[in-house]
Amino acid sequence: MELLYGHPKSLKPIQTKYCPGCGHGVIHRLIAEVIDELGVQERSIITNPVGCSIWADLYFDFDSVQPAHGRTPAAATGIKRVKPDHLVICYQGDGDLAAIGTAEIIHAANRGEKFTTIFVNNAIYGMTGGQMAPTTLIGQKATTAPYGRDALEAGMGYPIQVCELLATLGGTKYLARGSVNNAANVRKTKQYIKKAFEAQLRGEGFTMVEILSPCPTNWGMQPCEGQEWLEANMIPFYKLGEVKNTLAAGAGAEGGSK
Amino acid sequence: MTEKTFIAGFGGQGVISLGQLWVYCGMKEGKKVTFFPFYGAEKRGGIARASVIVSDHEIASPLVTSPDSAVVMNMDSLPLCEEVLKQGGTLFVNSSLVKVESKRTDARVIKVPCNELAEEIGDVKIANMVMMGALSKATGAVALDKLEVVLKSFFPENKHKFIPMNLKAISAGMAAVK
Amino acid sequence: MAEEMRLMKGNEAIAEAAIRAGCTAYFGYPITPQNELTAYMAKHMLDHQRTFIQAESEVSAINMVYGAAAAGARTMTSSSSPGVSLKQEGISYCCGADLPCVIVNVARSGPGLGGISPGQADYFQSTRGGGHGDYFHLVLAPKSVQEAADLTHEAFDLADQWRMPVMILADGLIGQMMEGVVLPENRELSSLPKKAWAAGGQADTHRPINHVSSINLVPAELEASVIERFKRYDRIKAQEVRYEEVNVDKAELILVGYGTSARVSLGALEMAKKLGIEVGLFRPISLWPFPEKRVAELAAMGKKFLAVEMSMGQMVEDVKLAANGKADVHFYGRCGGMIPTEEEVLAEIRRLLKK
Numbered sequence: 001m002e003l004l005y006g007h008p009k010s011l012k013p014i015q016t017k018y019c020p021g022c023g024h025g026v027i028h029r030l031i032a033e034v035i036d037e038l039g040v041q042e043r044s045i046i047t048n049p050v051g052c053s054i055w056a057d058l059y060f061d062f063d064s065v066q067p068a069h070g071r072t073p074a075a076a077t078g079i080k081r082v083k084p085d086h087l088v089i090c091y092q093g094d095g096d097l098a099a100i101g102t103a104e105i106i107h108a109a110n111r112g113e114k115f116t117t118i119f120v121n122n123a124i125y126g127m128t129g130g131q132m133a134p135t136t137l138i139g140q141k142a143t144t145a146p147y148g149r150d151a152l153e154a155g156m157g158y159p160i161q162v163c164e165l166l167a168t169l170g171g172t173k174y175l176a177r178g179s180v181n182n183a184a185n186v187r188k189t190k191q192y193i194k195k196a197f198e199a200q201l202r203g204e205g206f207t208m209v210e211i212l213s214p215c216p217t218n219w220g221m222q223p224c225e226g227q228e229w230l231e232a233n234m235i236p237f238y239k240l241g242e243v244k245n246t247l248a249a250g251a252g253a254e255g256g257s258k
Numbered sequence: 259m260t261e262k263t264f265i266a267g268f269g270g271q272g273v274i275s276l277g278q279l280w281v282y283c284g285m286k287e288g289k290k291v292t293f294f295p296f297y298g299a300e301k302r303g304g305i306a307r308a309s310v311i312v313s314d315h316e317i318a319s320p321l322v323t324s325p326d327s328a329v330v331m332n333m334d335s336l337p338l339c340e341e342v343l344k345q346g347g348t349l350f351v352n353s354s355l356v357k358v359e360s361k362r363t364d365a366r367v368i369k370v371p372c373n374e375l376a377e378e379i380g381d382v383k384i385a386n387m388v389m390m391g392a393l394s395k396a397t398g399a400v401a402l403d404k405l406e407v408v409l410k411s412f413f414p415e416n417k418h419k420f421i422p423m424n425l426k427a428i429s430a431g432m433a434a435v436k
Numbered sequence: 437m438a439e440e441m442r443l444m445k446g447n448e449a450i451a452e453a454a455i456r457a458g459c460t461a462y463f464g465y466p467i468t469p470q471n472e473l474t475a476y477m478a479k480h481m482l483d484h485q486r487t488f489i490q491a492e493s494e495v496s497a498i499n500m501v502y503g504a505a506a507a508g509a510r511t512m513t514s515s516s517s518p519g520v521s522l523k524q525e526g527i528s529y530c531c532g533a534d535l536p537c538v539i540v541n542v543a544r545s546g547p548g549l550g551g552i553s554p555g556q557a558d559y560f561q562s563t564r565g566g567g568h569g570d571y572f573h574l575v576l577a578p579k580s581v582q583e584a585a586d587l588t589h590e591a592f593d594l595a596d597q598w599r600m601p602v603m604i605l606a607d608g609l610i611g612q613m614m615e616g617v618v619l620p621e622n623r624e625l626s627s628l629p630k631k632a633w634a635a636g637g638q639a640d641t642h643r644p645i646n647h648v649s650s651i652n653l654v655p656a657e658l659e660a661s662v663i664e665r666f667k668r669y670d671r672i673k674a675q676e677v678r679y680e681e682v683n684v685d686k687a688e689l690i691l692v693g694y695g696t697s698a699r700v701s702l703g704a705l706e707m708a709k710k711l712g713i714e715v716g717l718f719r720p721i722s723l724w725p726f727p728e729k730r731v732a733e734l735a736a737m738g739k740k741f742l743a744v745e746m747s748m749g750q751m752v753e754d755v756k757l758a759a760n761g762k763a764d765v766h767f768y769g770r771c772g773g774m775i776p777t778e779e780e781v782l783a784e785i786r787r788l789l790k791k
Contacts, residue, residue: 042638042639042642043636043637043638043639045507045635045636047503054651057647057649061645062638062645063635063636063638063645063646063647063648064635064645064646064647064648064649065502065503065506065507065635065647065648065649066533066647066648066649066650066651067499067502067503067529068499068502068525068526068529071495071496071499071502071525071526074491074495074496074497074499074500074502074503075499075500075502075503075506076503077489077496077500077503078461078463078499078500078501078502078503078504078505078506078507078509078511079503079504079506079507079635079636080503081461081487081489081500081504082460082461082487082503082504082507082508082509082511082636083507083635083636083637086636103492103493103495103496104492104495104496104499106492107491107492107496111489278443278614281443281614282443285441285443285616290616291443291614291615291616292613292614292615293443293613293614293615294609294612294613294614295612297468297469297552297608297612317699318699318700318702318703318705318706318778319699319700319702319703319777319778320609320613320615320696320699321609321700321775321777321778323777323778323779324779
């Protein structure tokens with residue numbers, strides 16, 4: 001009998017602590033499904049960052065390492081260099097990657113470290129309670145931007161498009177941006193993750209999938225409104241698709257560099 | 259026997275390599291040795307200096323504050339060496355570049371025309387080796403016998419062709435000490 | 437056959453000893469006066485097909501160490517004072533996650549950027565748990581190039597045995613100085629201890645999954661784990677105290693110094709002896725755990741102490757704590773990259789003893 005639907009082996013069958021409408025749970029599942037499909041559960045290691053996804057090690061059914069805030073790519077570098085035959089997943093939020101750990105991500109990417117970063121962009125700080133993130137949109141409110149993000153007048157700067165930023169670096173081989181706001185985007189995001197993991201296992205270089213993910217709690221919305229807000233506000237600024245694909249082999253439907 | 263030596267000259271005169279080779283030869287002769295370079299921002303362009311100790315016993319402080327001997331490779335280093343040399347110590351002076359008499363009347367002053375002797379042998383760069391020969395002869399701290407074998411283990415293979423010239427320079431330095 | 441004696445810089449001897457101890461992953465960032473160590477690793481780790489990365493910062497370097505240690509490697513980073521300050525966050529995480537690694541501090545003078553000349557002003561930072569939280573780690577202070585090599589080699593074993601970072605606290609003089617050294621044995625990588633707790637390699641044994649982490653948000657649980665770690669500290673205090681004594685029996689006054697200042701103190705001791713003045717030398721080799729019991733014994737015997745340091749007085753506080761009011765504890769120090777001379781220490785001895 002063919003199994004058409006089931007709970008991924010690499011994900012524990014327990015309920016997560018994530019808020020209603022949060023994207024982390026879906027993203028965890030996508031990672032777990034791809035790991036199962038690749039058959040690498042027992043040689044996968046995830047670095048779970050400081051932020052809401054610090055709980056990732058409760059849910060993933062494979063080894064994990066929990067580094068300091070922002071140092072996730074440095075720790076993932078150490079792990080992957082020591083265990084080159086393992087699938088190393090560097091899971092990062094927008095604060096971890098694009099604020100406190102900017103130096104670490106840029107240099108890990110530039111060295112072409114052969115792990116895959118899963119960058120969860122929800123345009124807000126979740127765990128600490130809705131502060132402005134480096135990816136917070138212009139005008140978007142946060143507890144530390146109560147009148148909305150004001151780039152120039154209040155000197156809050158601009159939202160950072162991380163895929164585009166990293167695309168200039170020689171070490172980056174595959175950079176894609178997906179979203180988990182609807183079923184079609186979820187399916188596409190899974191393809192990006194699979195492509196990145198396969199490239200990692202071939203040892204091609206730095207791979208990253210940025211995933212737009214709702215945080216209705218800190219956006220002050222109902223879960224359904226959150227999906228709509230993401231679609232209407234984040235996707236126009238953070239364009240979906242493969243931002244860079246210079247993989248030598250196995251490049252899929254969307255093909256080369258865009 | 260413990261011989262503490264302070265070596266000074268301008269960058270490029272081989273002060274550091276003189277100090278290193280001196281203690282290397284000492285070590286190969288079974289002595290305890292330390293070599294401490296003056297490191298820092300000034301090391302290029304300024305005065306290069308090294309402190310070396312060769313002893314029959316365990317060496318306590320590796321710092322050379324009151325040296326038994328001081329090597330003056332150029333004019334600028336003279337006041338520095340005169341200041342630190344211990345009472346009655348030996349001052350080795352590169353007389354090719356230092357044309358004045360030392361103020362330290364208590365010191366035994368050994369003048370060695372290192373640059374001239376080195377040039378006669380073939381290369382002014384080995385002036386430091388001339389000085390090492392003099393240092394050996396006058397202090398006796400490092401005998402520098404079996405030198406050829408020692409130099410072969412000190413220099414990498416591709417530098418071995420320079421060993422005969424170095425040996426000549428060291429001999430010339432020894433001969434220059436009356 | 438015994439190894440031949442080589443003439444090496446302290447920095448290079450530390451690097452070679454680490455390679456021989458089975459260090460397979462080194463991460464560093466350039467800083468004077470330890471640059472020869474990083475350069476030596478750059479060449480020789482790659483020659484041995486091991487991992488060398490010049491990191492983008494000291495912060496990244498220690499976190500690469502964190503990752504490599506979590507994955508079970510023998511791993512090391514090295515730096516000098518300002519760089520070691522940057523590593524403190526990562527050291528706290530290593531201690532919180534019980535990760536073995538070796539951290540070398542070829543200390544210079546501070547505070548701030550300070551100078552590049554030798555210093556011993558990082559004693560507090562090194563021995564008191566320099567980052568946040570309740571923790572300690574082993575700190576070993578070599579006095580010579582030989583001891584720098586030997587202690588570095590052993591540090592990897594101690595780190596694995598006690599599952600904690602081990603710091604080698606040297607200074608610019610130990611790092612830059614050349615001396616004769618007989619290098620420690622080369623460890624076969626296959627002979628190194630297996631780490632069942634490390635991340636990765638699950639496929640080999642099908643063991644339950646491993647998490648390497650320092651987080652615990654349940655206060656009662658976190659307290660219990662910290663208390664458990666402190667029981668391990670007690671065992672370390674009982675087993676890993678190291679020190680050297682010279683002439684303490686005859687002496688009325690005992691010099692206390694580590695690393696370079698112990699060498700200077702030994703010189704002063706020898707000069708004093710020629711003048712007919714008997715002084716002793718007590719040299720802590722393990723700065724944490726500090727040899728407090730032995731200092732207490734010497735204090736109870738009525739000895740006086742003179743702590744000699746390249747700082748404004750840091751280790752002297754441990755001497756005072758150990759002596760616990762039962763002995764006079766004096767201090768002589770230089771700072772800013774100045775190294776006390778034998779003559780200065782002798783003068784202080786004579787002043788104190790009125791001889």
